[in-house]
Amino acid sequence: MATTATAPVYAPAERYVGESGVWSWLTTVDHKRIGTLYLFTSLFFFVVGGLEAGLIRAQLSGPNKHLVSAEMYNQLFTMHGTTMIFLAIMPLSAAFFNYLIPLQIGARDVAFPRLNAFSYWVYLLGALFMNSSWLINAAPNGGWFGYAPLTTYQFSPGLNIDFWVIGLQILGVSSLAAAFNFITTIINMRAPGMNLMRMPMFTWNAFVVQFLLVLAFPVITIALVFLQFDRFFGTTFYAIGAGADPLLWQHLFWIFGHPEVYILILPAFGLVSEIIPTFSRKPIFGYPVMVYATMLIAFLGFGVWAHHMFSVGMGPIADTVFGVTTMLIAIPTGVKIFNWIFTMWGGSVQFTTAMKFAIALVGLFTIGGISGVMHSSPPADLQQTDTYFIVAHFHYVLFGGSMMGIFGGIYYYFPKMTGRMMNEKLGTWHFWLTFVGMNVTFFPMHYAGLMGMPRRIYTYDSGQGWELFNKMSTYGTVLLIIGTAVFLWNFFRSHSIGAVAGNDPWKASTLEWSIPSPPPEYNFARIPRVTSRVPLWDITSPRLASEVPHTKRGDKRLDVDVASKHVGHAYPNPIGNQPKQAAEAGLHIEHATGRTAKDLGIPMPNPTIKPLICALGMTIMFSGLLFIHKDNMSLALITIIGGALVMTMALYAWLLTPLEDAH
């Protein structure tokens, strides 16, 4: 294991090859493999959601088309929204959380590796459960927001909404479990010297997102519980005849729904905050302000929910308060936009594919953000609400923002995850097709919306001035589909024949690039000691690092025991035979050695199938509720109790088995 202070020499990588085979994937507790599983699964569902959008656009390409029925159209737009939000963007973010958080903070795994596996399996099974509704032609059809009382049994007697409500409940468990795990990981698993204010921006954004998840998901859980109880047990939460308030669901849903918007966008912000400094050859501009802006966005994100509901008539005080908070939240968001621009300003910008996507996010998210500010004014919102203007707005923030950031992140981190580079030429094609396609698809929707085209209509008459805009949107969607096909071709092709990447192909500044690509199971053979915010540049590009004044502060701290931090504690090297100086060398670059954790004596968690069985039991338990509507109480009880038993037994077996072998 060479420790070198000079620029890394990339040995033709002896790529780390872990165990393979289906069983090793079913039982894995390695955060990197779980991240990979998340990535592939969520890309699959991204394609599914995209195809649903393709059908929607085909239906709307001209007036009075009848490619799909009204009922099928309802199912398509509901599943498009639900799939993209819960099965594509959130788990794509989770893929990066899993893969990157431990690497960026210098840890060997997350705090609870088995819980991590559990989160993934719950996500997969929940996603399959919800999509299995297509097989019986009863996909959810109440919109991704599932407004009650429309979704109560009285108005939606089919199984459609049952699939939706149970599916979301299952997916919520996955998100919550993952959030507790990552909160603990980021608080507690940082390498010595990795102060909170030295954490990479992606980890910071991820950290804040976990708190949003932890606080927003219980609210939707309860709203869904009420809906489940109404549908299955005849409670009256959303029964207007019994005196229920038709706004209860809307309020609860948007108390969750607005933080959810930040759950979708902040991870992409984090990825872009990694990409832009690397390819501008400059540390990020205004790091502390970026951190505080992220926290402020999250905090204010809980105080703006009712701006989704201006049209219900909440009265002048509520309208004013929520209008003002909505305008306020644009400030920290704007701060981020300017910080990215100032990071690029004066830098030597390299226009790699990842950088192109990152810059696209800065521009497109700004457009979506500004149309968002337009909605913050209740009188203006009343003109725009429930029109295609809103559809344009949130696709600019979610496609132009989240997806652009995630695509950038995939190009940027693909070399780290696979050890191979993605093809830049295909990447450039992908970028331009997506960028042009995205704008051709969504920009005309602004006009269609302002001309009065309502959302969620399955067809429309000619002569209302909507034809041209709809035709443009449909052509744009074709470009997006071609672009995504190019991306997938690039992705799988590069996976097997891409150029070998080496540790640090982009000359980046954070810890994950100091180790081989793909990283060995233990990540770091020796835990690094972090002395700066751009640790790797301290070694590889000291000139760049020296421009960051604050990063040197606190070096002395490494030798003292600062309150509540063990930074000064010399971590006992598991290899044990390092010379003293080397063991305390702090930052270092590790090369691929092909040595396993066992060779190095590093304790790693054992693979286990129990989280998968536990997740399976839980999914079976939830799906038993479906039989209640088939009036088959005995089958329902058998499934629910059976699933609960499987879950509980797997849980006990899991908790009573030690994480790793005794040493």
Added chain:
Amino acid sequence: MTHASAAHGTHAHSAHDDTHGHPPTSTGLDNKKIAIWAFIGSECMLFASLISTYLIYKRRSVVGPYPHDACLPPLCSTPLPAILDIPITSASTFVLLMSSLAMVLALAAVEMKDQPKRTTGERILGSSKLWLWMTALLGATFLGFQAYEFTSFVHEGLTLRTNLFGSSFFTLTGFHGAHVTVGVLWLLSLLAIDYRRGLGPKDAINVDLAALYWHFVDVVWIVIFTLVYLIK
């Protein structure tokens, strides 16, 4: 009396086996304890949603029975009593508060397992089995009160389906009861370990997790008792 501090989560690496051989945690605190506090934070939002809904739907039921106000003819064709039984619920509240006392004593007993006990009092206070049993039984007693309450409400004509009060009341208190049930099962699991190999100071962190959960459920009941039962 000195307490081992392990239960306060300061000795991650000495408290349990999971982190043995690993670098010490960044904060020196135990992973599980951070996770349970994050979980408790999350539960605040869960119960805030439930309690909010109960309060929003207060006095909006179009038919009885109502929580505090009896409904007499001619308003109601058959007379309906004010349904909440304050004396019984006060008793069950007291039981749950006492279970929290038993829980802290159980934790203290586990922490001090290795210290010599000289007097009978110290031996009683130092018996983790006694206090864990006590906590679990008091919790089960609370559940018994709740079962009694639910059954008598059903007899008086209030079910989940009757009105908004029934729906929101049973769901709110039912969720709380489910949390107590999980807590009792957790305590019984700890007791099983105690009988099998004895709980000692190194298990204090695991008992502490159960204790934090248990007290949180107690705290939620304190809020429910005031907002649902006492405020008319």
Added chain:
Amino acid sequence: MTHDPVHQPHSTVDHAAMGIAKEHPTWSTYWKVAVILTLITAIEVWIYYIPSFVASRLFVPSLLIMSAVKFVTVVLFYMHLRYDHKLFRALFMGPLIIAAVTMLGLMFLFGKLSIGVGAPN
């Protein structure tokens, strides 16, 4: 369980380093807290049965205050936040504040707070 010797000296400085007070709750603290909780509960139930007090403007605020005192007491002593690391306080207080503000917002939006908190019935 074997200990890495390197850990040991470190563990001894934990308390001072982490700003954890040396004092720990004892049996006398525990039972005093229990007595206080019981007394407050008794007072709460007692005033519930005084019709004139129930009718007064003070009824709801006094119940809310007593409930809050019980809440804080259990959290500080039984959940030993008073003696514990400040991180746990942050992990609990942050969500609690957001939950409380959200509840107040909902009460306002549904017209439960328009007359003022203390208004009886």
